[in-house]
Amino acid sequence: MSFDPALSPYLAVILIGFLPSEVWRWLSVLVAHRIDEDSEFFRFVRSVATALLVGVVLKIVATPARELAAVPIWARSGAFVFAAAAFFAFRRSVFAAILAGEALIVAGAWWWGR
Amino acid sequence: MNPEEDRRWFLAGARQAFAGPAWYVALSLMSTGALARAADMPPGAAMLATALIWAGPGQILFFGAIAAKTAPATIAFAVSLSSVRLLPMCLSVLPMLRGERSRRLTLLFASHFIAVTVWTESLRRLPEIDKARRPPFFFGFALACIGLTTLTSGLGYWLTAAVPAPLAAGLMMLSPIYFLAATARAARDGSDWLAIGAGAALAPLTQIFVGGGFDLMILALVGGGGAWLAGFYARRTAA
Numbered sequence: 365m366s367f368d369p370a371l372s373p374y375l376a377v378i379l380i381g382f383l384p385s386e387v388w389r390w391l392s393v394l395v396a397h398r399i400d401e402d403s404e405f406f407r408f409v410r411s412v413a414t415a416l417l418v419g420v421v422l423k424i425v426a427t428p429a430r431e432l433a434a435v436p437i438w439a440r441s442g443a444f445v446f447a448a449a450a451f452f453a454f455r456r457s458v459f460a461a462i463l464a465g466e467a468l469i470v471a472g473a474w475w476w477g478r
Numbered sequence: 479m480n481p482e483e484d485r486r487w488f489l490a491g492a493r494q495a496f497a498g499p500a501w502y503v504a505l506s507l508m509s510t511g512a513l514a515r516a517a518d519m520p521p522g523a524a525m526l527a528t529a530l531i532w533a534g535p536g537q538i539l540f541f542g543a544i545a546a547k548t549a550p551a552t553i554a555f556a557v558s559l560s561s562v563r564l565l566p567m568c569l570s571v572l573p574m575l576r577g578e579r580s581r582r583l584t585l586l587f588a589s590h591f592i593a594v595t596v597w598t599e600s601l602r603r604l605p606e607i608d609k610a611r612r613p614p615f616f617f618g619f620a621l622a623c624i625g626l627t628t629l630t631s632g633l634g635y636w637l638t639a640a641v642p643a644p645l646a647a648g649l650m651m652l653s654p655i656y657f658l659a660a661t662a663r664a665a666r667d668g669s670d671w672l673a674i675g676a677g678a679a680l681a682p683l684t685q686i687f688v689g690g691g692f693d694l695m696i697l698a699l700v701g702g703g704g705a706w707l708a709g710f711y712a713r714r715t716a717a
Contacts, residue, residue, distance in 0.1 A: 384558035392568030412702030418677025461659035473647030
């Protein structure tokens with residue numbers, strides 16, 4: 365490929381961002397119409413996607429960029445423990461989990477970033 | 479199903495998105511605007527990337543690689559690799575949206591919106607909704623999420639630099655916490671919890687022993703597959 369992404373940004377987004385990412389969605393449509401939502405294969409895929417998501421999230425947190433890197437790993441993990449505690453304490457509330465985890469991270473980033 | 483009813487469910491979906499999820503994803507992807515700026519790209523490119531790629535890790539990788547002057551073919555490959563996870567995510571949502579009358583084109587359109595936010599919220603909300611009402615609800619929810627995020631990723635071009643460091647760290651942690659909490663919220667049975675636990679337990683192991691871009695695929699197949707198998711035998715014994 366001979367084009368300069370910085371000179372044709374919109375084309376770059378489409379050719380080397382959108383298309384290589386979207387093929388996986390297209391591929392799924394080819395298969396999806398044969399999958400029943402009560403089938404074992406559907407349950408299997410659901411489990412695979414769930415485990416995958418947890419892996420992706422932990423990877424982001426283990427190898428942080430910029431401002432988040434100022435917060436030590438144990439404090440980042442602590443934010444998850446705190447968030448999980450709030451989640452269950454408030455009857456599986458996503459909002460409570462976010463509030464609790466964020467409070468700890470913002471306070472930690474302020475403390476270690478002084 | 480009449481159009482009036484469809485509109486009601488479309489709006490209900492949008493309303494539920496604006497009650498939380500749309501804001502979480504919009505705020506966490508605001509940083510892509512700043513990444514576009516660092517890559518010498520216009521704010522419109524950040525907005526187009528959100529509307530078209532609609533997968534956080536892919537977008538971050540895309541702008542980061544362009545800023546680093548990586549070869550286009552390498553960027554395309556890396557973005558594609560980071561989006562393999564969209565396949566199982568789409569496969570675990572689309573069958574819930576498919577009705578007897580639904581066309582392939584509708585599913586194709588629906589698949590574009592599936593990334594973590596819409597996936598995890600769909601897993602939790604769609605099963606509780608009547609099958610015929612799922613598509614309008616889904617599209618209302620998804621369009622609200624992608625619309626708001628497209629706006630914020632453009633705004634991020636100017637705003638991100640003005641955010642104080644502690645808040646910036648908070649924004650970076652927002653999607654990890656939200657994604658985990660929403661996935662836990664969507665968990666319905668033991669095998670869902672097992673999959674979450676297995677993913678967490680295997681993450682450090684695969685990072686060390688597999689690596690090379692394939693660690694997540696191994697993690698998903700071993701951890702998720704194991705969780706499904708455990709559930710399968712549990713259902714068998716119970717039956």
